[in-house]
Amino acid sequence: MKILWLKTELLHPVDKGGKIRTYETLKYLKRDHEVTYVSFRNSTDSQDSIDQAVVYADRLITVPLDSPSRYSAAFYGELARNMASSLPYAIQKYKSARMRRTIELILSGHYHDIVVCDFLTPCANLNGKVPAPSILFQHNVESQIWERHYRTAANPVKRAYFYTQFRRMSRFEGSWLREFDQVIAVSEADREAMSQRFGIDNVGCVPTGVDTGYFSPVAGASSNRHDLIFTGSMDYMANEDAILYFADAILPRIASAVEDVSLTVVGRNPSPRLLALSQSNPRIRLTGAVADVRPYLAQAACFVVPIRVGGGTRLKIFEAMSMAKPVVSTSVGSEGLPVANGIHLQIADDPKAFASHVVKLLTDARQTRGLAERGRTLVTQKFTWELAAAEFGRICAELLARKRTRRAA
Numbered sequence: 462m463k464i465l466w467l468k469t470e471l472l473h474p475v476d477k478g479g480k481i482r483t484y485e486t487l488k489y490l491k492r493d494h495e496v497t498y499v500s501f502r503n504s505t506d507s508q509d510s511i512d513q514a515v516v517y518a519d520r521l522i523t524v525p526l527d528s529p530s531r532y533s534a535a536f537y538g539e540l541a542r543n544m545a546s547s548l549p550y551a552i553q554k555y556k557s558a559r560m561r562r563t564i565e566l567i568l569s570g571h572y573h574d575i576v577v578c579d580f581l582t583p584c585a586n587l588n589g590k591v592p593a594p595s596i597l598f599q600h601n602v603e604s605q606i607w608e609r610h611y612r613t614a615a616n617p618v619k620r621a622y623f624y625t626q627f628r629r630m631s632r633f634e635g636s637w638l639r640e641f642d643q644v645i646a647v648s649e650a651d652r653e654a655m656s657q658r659f660g661i662d663n664v665g666c667v668p669t670g671v672d673t674g675y676f677s678p679v680a681g682a683s684s685n686r687h688d689l690i691f692t693g694s695m696d697y698m699a700n701e702d703a704i705l706y707f708a709d710a711i712l713p714r715i716a717s718a719v720e721d722v723s724l725t726v727v728g729r730n731p732s733p734r735l736l737a738l739s740q741s742n743p744r745i746r747l748t749g750a751v752a753d754v755r756p757y758l759a760q761a762a763c764f765v766v767p768i769r770v771g772g773g774t775r776l777k778i779f780e781a782m783s784m785a786k787p788v789v790s791t792s793v794g795s796e797g798l799p800v801a802n803g804i805h806l807q808i809a810d811d812p813k814a815f816a817s818h819v820v821k822l823l824t825d826a827r828q829t830r831g832l833a834e835r836g837r838t839l840v841t842q843k844f845t846w847e848l849a850a851a852e853f854g855r856i857c858a859e860l861l862a863r864k865r866t867r868r869a870a
Contacts, residue, residue, distance in 0.1 A: 462494045462857060465573040465593075466518070467564065467583040469501050469555050473513040476729060476750070477694040478776045479600050482647070483579055485670060487517035489850030495519050497573065499564065501526035501555070522567070524560045531696055532733060549607070549629040552585050561586040568592055575857050584637045594864045596857065597641040601772030602654045604631040609770040609793070610698065635659045643860045645853065648774050648797025665856045669774040669798065670846035676783035678837070679759040687823055689715075689724045690761035690786075692754050692777050695747070696730035699771040703794075707767040708738055708745060714816035716744065719823050724765070727757045758784050763822045763829075766794035767815065774798050778806070779844060782836030787829050789818045799843075805836045 472484045487496060498518035502511070504527050514521040529535030543550040564586055568576070576595045578584060581603050607627035614620040638644055638655065644664045646652040652664045691707075693700040704726055715722050722744065726735070729750035739747045748757065758764070764781035766788065774797040781788050788795075788806035795808055802808040807818040822829045 462574045462861060463572060464490065464494055464496050464857070465567065465576045466496055466498045466579060467500075467577065468498070468579040469582045471500055471502065471506050471510045471514065471523070472517060473507075473510040477697075479580065481776055482600060482669070483598075484517055485672070485846035486667075486850045486853050489847055490854055491517055491519065493854070497522065497567070499523075499567065501557070501560065503527060522563065524557060524563050526555070526557055526560070528554055531730070544625075547629065547632075548585070549626045549633060551603070551626070551630070552582060552633055555582045555585045557586055561588065575861055577857075578641070581634060581637060584633075584640075587640075590640045594643075594860050595641045596643045596645055596860065597638065598645050599638075599651065599655065600647055602634075602646075602651050602658070603772065604634045604658065605654060606699065606770060606772045607631075609772075610702075613702070613769050631658075642864065643856065645856060649799075650797040651772065651774075667853045667856070668844060668849050669776060669779060670844050670849035671776065671779035671783045671840050672846060673783045673841045676755065676758075676780045678785040679755070686762055687719050687722045688761050689722065689763050689765050689819065690727065690757060690781075691724065691765055691767075692727045692758070692780070694730065695726065695728040695735055696732060699768055700728065701732050701735060702770050703766070703768045704735060704745075705738065706769060707765065708742060710812040711767060711816050711819075712742075712744060714813060715819050715823075718816075718820045722823065725757060725761065727751055727754050754780075755784065758786060761786060763819055764788045765819065766790035768794035771796075779840050782806070782833075783840045785833040785837040787822045787832040788836065789815060789822065791815070800836075800839065804832075805839050806832065 472480045475481055475484045490496060496518045497520040498514060499522045502523035502525050529539060539554060540550060543553055546553050565588060573593060576591045576593045577598055579598045580600060604627060607623060607630045611620060611623035611627045614623050638659050638661050646655060646664055646666050647669055649666055652666045655664050656662060695701060712724060724744060725746045727748045731747045735747060739745045758781060764786045766775060766778060768791055771793055775794055778788055778795060778798060790806055790808055791810050792808055800806055809815040809818055
């Protein structure tokens with residue numbers, strides 16, 4: 462197959478969930494298929510980011526786009542201008558006349574067998590239905606994320622803003638889901654949510670994977686007995702909310718039972734609120750961007766996922782499990798992953814229950830070992846990226862065969 466893959470960013474550095482899932486999927490698809498990858502190029506993208514595209518694409522086409530830094534004056538100016546738009550800000554910021562012309566020119570050549578739109582964001586530059594067999598790769602149910610932001614926000618101004626973004630995203634998401642021949646979700650929960658929210662039945666599912674060779678237990682590693690860890694991009698609102706919530710509602714309960722407990726937050730671009738938190742709370746350490754999260758995972762005693770807002774599936778949980786680390790998560794944090802509470806990880810939404818599970822794992826070596834071993838066994842046997850990419854390829858081939866059969870008839 463000749464695949465045209467549309468995305469809004471280059472994949473290197475491969476440092477967040479959406480990039481990881483795309484990178485691993487394309488890396489395997491490229492073995493048997495020809496991939497043309499189209500994305501924006503930011504002025505901060507290094508030459509290495511461009512050169513590394515050869516790993517996942519046969520052909521790279523980029524269009525320049527510079528977005529303002531979060532929390533800058535230009536960023537807030539964009540937010541203000543978006544108030545008059547019908548589009549959600551997360552979509553509008555990627556609108557580009559040059560990208561639209563580029564995509565239209567590529568499509569006019571009718572060279573590609575199938576077109577994959579990776580996330581909803583590239584739809585900002587599509588001119589209606591794609592004139593080729595098309596797939597929308599939905600890593601999340603985007604409107605669901607904004608709805609959760611709206612429902613959990615305590616500040617009335619933020620709540621009103623999130624509600625507006627939720628309503629705009631619902632309209633945009635619903636209209637574009639119907640434009641594609643096939644939608645691919647990353648979990649059965651997301652597949653069902655999209656079907657129910659938008660009344661569509663053309664949704665397939667590709668499971669989350671993990672590189673079990675890369676994320677493997679470190680022999681002889683000495684973990685800090687009471688150090689907790691969270692990993693993720695810290696300029697992502699759902700992750701920021703998770704750490705603020707954990708610090709306020711959960712960590713003090715753990716500290717009352719485990720005096721020297723600490724939390725290491727590993728991830729790029731922590732927000733000003735998180736930086737202030739780490740300065741005022743000596744139990745919390747922010748690393749910022751790191752080249753490799755594995756040494757931090759190896760040293761931790763327990764992996765925590767106190768996420769209240771989000772969608773899709775958390776790759777971070779499978780990565781921690783693959784390194785044989787016990788995991789405590791909220792139900793939203795573990796949503797969509799085929800894991801069993803009390804068998805592969807502990808799930809709790811109440812702060813008291815969440816803290817209780819963490820304390821138990823920090824003080825009961827037998828329970829910790831059993832949870833970690835069962836989690837590692839689960840991901841190594843059933844959830845490799847090679848299996849996930851093979852399923853993606855199967856769905857593409859099936860769609861292409863179906864379209865050809867209809868044309869022949």
